[in-house]
Amino acid sequence: MERILEEFFELVKTDCISKDERKIADWVKPKLLELGCTVEEDDAGSHFGGNTGNIFAVLEGTLPGSVLFNAHMDRDANGFGIQPRIEDGKVVSDGTTVLAADDLAGVVAILDGLRRIKASGKPHCRIEVVFSVSEEKELSGSRYFDMSKLQSKIGYCIDSPGRIGRIVAGAPSGAQLKIEVFGKAAHSGNGPEKGIDALKYAAKMVANLPTGRLDSESTANYAIFHAGGSATNVICDYACVLGETRSRNHEKLLQYIEKFEQYCQQVVEGTGAVVKTEADITYKAFNVTEDQPCIQLMKKVYDKMGLTMLVETGMGGMDANRFNEHGIQCVGLASGYFNNHSNGEHIYVEDLIRAGEMVEQIVLCYAD
Ligand SMILES: [Zn+2]
Incomplete structure (x- = not known):
C-alpha cells in the first residue's frame, strides 16, 4: 500500500x-x-x-x-x-x-x-x-x-x-444569527392579558424573515428554536432562535443583517416584548x-x-x-x-x- x-x-x-x-x-x-x-x-x-x-x-x-x-x-x-x-x-x-x-x-x-x-x-x-x-x-x-x-x-x-x-x-461571507425575545410570564387561564408571549413573536419573526436561496449568491436559514416556557399554563416569557446567512457578496450579507435586525425590532414594537439580535460575521x-x-x-x-x-x-x-x-x-x-x-x-x-x-x-x- x-x-x-x-x-x-x-x-x-x-x-x-x-x-x-x-x-x-x-x-x-x-x-x-x-x-x-x-x-x-x-x-x-x-x-x-x-x-x-x-x-x-x-x-x-x-x-x-x-x-x-x-x-x-x-x-x-x-x-x-x-x-x-x-x-x-x-x-x-x-x-x-x-x-x-x-x-x-x-x-x-x-x-x-x-x-x-x-x-x-x-x-x-x-x-x-x-x-x-x-x-x-x-x-x-x-x-x-x-x-x-x-x-x-x-x-x-x-x-x-x-x-x-x-x-x-x-x-x-458567513454570519451566525441569534434572536432572543423577552416576554412576561403570567397564568394563561387566570390572567393571560398580564403576560407577553415571547414564543409568538419569535415564531412570527422566523415565519416572515426571508430564508432559503435569497438570490443567486445568498442564502439564509433558521434551524434552532428554543422556547423557554415552563408549563403549558404559563405564558412563554423567553424564546431564542439561531440561524445563519451567507453571501458571496459581502455587501449583500450586511444588507440582510440590517433588515434582519430591523424586522425583529418591528415585530415587537408596541407589544411590551423586548428583542435582542446578534449577528456574528464569522468569515468574509x-x-x-x-x-x-x-x-x-x-x-x-x-x-x-x-x-x-x-x-x-x-x-x-x-x-x-x-x-x-x-x-x-x-x-x-x-x-x-x-x-x-x-x-x-x-x-x-x-x-x-x-x-x-x-x-x-x-x-x-x-x-x-
Ligand atoms: Zn473541510
Whole structure:
C-alpha cells in the first residue's frame, strides 16, 4: 500500500472531533519534525473550549518566496470509530460514519508532498503549513491563528470536494444569527392579558424573515428554536432562535443583517416584548479570478500532471476565507473526496495519491 494511503487509513481510524484534535495533532507533529520542519502549536483551542491549537510548520528553503499549504485536523461530528475500506477504487466508510477524507486527505497530501520534495533533493522556496483546528465550527481555529507569522503571498487550502483538478476560487461571507425575545410570564387561564408571549413573536419573526436561496449568491436559514416556557399554563416569557446567512457578496450579507435586525425590532414594537439580535460575521467572502498568480500556478501544475483544471466557486466557508482576508491569495483545491459530511463520503484512491504529487508540483512549479 502507498504510504499516503497507509497514513490516511491510520488517521481516519484515530477518533477526533472539533475541539478535541489532540490525537491527530500529536500524530502530525513528529512527522513534520522528521521532515525537517520547525513546528509550533498555538493556543487557539483555549478560546473556544478546545484542547488543541493550530499547528504551524515551516520547511525553510534556499530559493526566494514562500508558499502556504493548509488543511484542517478536525472532522464532521459523526466521525468516531471510522472503519475505512477500499471498494471500486474508492475509500469508503462502513456506512455508519463519515470517512473524514474532509479533511485528512488534505493533511496526508501535504505531508506526502513535503516528503516527495525532500526526496527529490531539488531546491525549493520556504514552505509554510497550517493544520488548523475546529474548522468545522465556523472556522474557529484559524480565527485565532497569528497571520503575521506567514510570509506567503499565495496559499492552497486542500479542503474541497471533487476530483483532483477542481479549484474552489470563491467562497461566501458567513454570519451566525441569534434572536432572543423577552416576554412576561403570567397564568394563561387566570390572567393571560398580564403576560407577553415571547414564543409568538419569535415564531412570527422566523415565519416572515426571508430564508432559503435569497438570490443567486445568498442564502439564509433558521434551524434552532428554543422556547423557554415552563408549563403549558404559563405564558412563554423567553424564546431564542439561531440561524445563519451567507453571501458571496459581502455587501449583500450586511444588507440582510440590517433588515434582519430591523424586522425583529418591528415585530415587537408596541407589544411590551423586548428583542435582542446578534449577528456574528464569522468569515468574509473571497473571489480569486483565473488570471491571478494563485490559479495561474495551478494551471501549470495540472498541465504537468496531465489533469484538467476546473475553476468553480462554492457556498461553504473554509480557512481560505481567513487567509484571503489577511492578504494571502488562497484557493481551495480538491483531493478527490465527495459527499463529505455524510455517511456516503468517499475518496478516489487515485486522486488521493495524486494529491501528494500535486503539493510537490506546486512547490516545484513555483520555483520556475
Ligand atoms: Zn473541510
